[in-house]
Amino acid sequence: MFELRRLRLLHELELRGTLAAVAEALSYSPSTISQQLAQLEREAGVPLFVADGRRVRLTEHGAALAAHAARALELDEGIRGELEALRPGIAPVRIAAMQTAAQAILPSALALLAERAPNIRVEVAQLPPEEGLFELSARKFDLVIAEQYPGHTRAHEAGLERATLGEDVIRLALPRESRETTLADLAERPWAMEPEGTAARQWAVQQCRAAGFEPDVRFSLSDLTAHVGLIDSGLAVGLLPDLVWAGRVPPVRLVDLPSTPTREIFTAVRGSSTSRPGIRSVLDALRDAFPIREGEPHSVAGSSPNSAQTPATQE
Known part of the structure; x- marks a missing residue:
């Protein structure tokens, strides 16, 4: 009988590819992970792994056991749900x-x-x-x-x-003293965007390219509150979703985009x-x-898009 804890390690290894990554994810030492997987291989009686550079590749037997591990984990989770229903x-x-x-x-x-x-x-x-x-x-x-x-x-x-x-409306976020009204007006401005590889970054760059320019991304930050600070200080412009404001009045100028895109x-x-x-x-x-209900008009969280404090230009 295979032990579920070791089967989970095999499942993790299939997902993550290295013993070090499994160890980091589960807060174990790499040597502990290696020992437990070696024990699982002994229990299986067939080779489960082969070295592949710095990674570990599952053999055909290993892949078959990993598929069994996934099913076993699902069954375990299902019965835990039944127990939780009772308590x-x-x-x-x-x-x-x-x-x-x-x-x-x-x-x-x-x-x-x-x-x-x-x-x-x-x-x-x-x-x-x-x-x-x-x-x-x-x-x-x-x-x-x-x-x-x-x-x-x-x-x-x-x-x-x-x-x-x-759905969460996305708008142009500009310094309060700015006068630009379209994306194309911002071709020479420095931009704050999320890091490369994120969906938000890919989408924002595509919007700029569709407007006819390559954005000058000087600030690549995952913290959107940092974007707000840079824009409020006049150092950048950006594309921000309404949930950023979390019910507070935006300190920046917001401009609606054509077709009102949402994420x-x-x-x-x-x-x-x-x-x-x-x-x-x-x-x-x-x-x-969720602060925006289906069928309701989209607005900057908690305030009107046309607020005198944070005017939004209708395109």
Whole structure:
């Protein structure tokens, strides 16, 4: 009989590719991971791994056992959901949330959850969507709040289920004293954008190219509050979603873009965990806490887009 803990290590190795990456993800030493996988190989009685440069590649036998490991982990998660239904709150709900969701959605959602299901323990970490979705597949988290930009769909990973929370309008963010009204007017301006490789960066660069110029990205930062500070100080311009403001008055000038582009905010969970009452309760609270409801006019969170303090130019 294979031990589930060792099967999980094999599953992690298939996902991450190196013993060091598995060790870091699970907070073990590489030697411990190596010893446990060697024991699993002895139990299997066939070679499971071969060295491939600095990585470890699964043999045909290893891949077959890794597939079994994934099924075993799903079954384990399913029965844990049944046990939790009999005794809610016996396991925490671990959430990975992108920055704007952590700021604008989670506080209200957790307040609702405290009223509805006070026994549920929620643990939150802030991670970019790309990393959060990967770690969800690797079972480090139970639920992810992520984003999807127009024309930049994310891959649908097997075993994950998504649900849309809502749409978040994206606008030009400019220094208050600026007078530009279109993207093309900003060809000579320095830009603040998210790091290369992110969906937000790819989308923003494509918008600039469609307007006829290559953006001068001088500030590549994942912290959107830093973007706001740079723009407010007159050092940059940017493209920011409304959730950045989290119910406060924006300190910058906002300009509407043609066709009012929005990013989709969605949740993702493993299909094998949807029976857990705690996860269902968290999902319900997140939906109820989302600040922009379907069918309502989009506005800068908590204020009118045409506010005298933060005028938004209608294109």
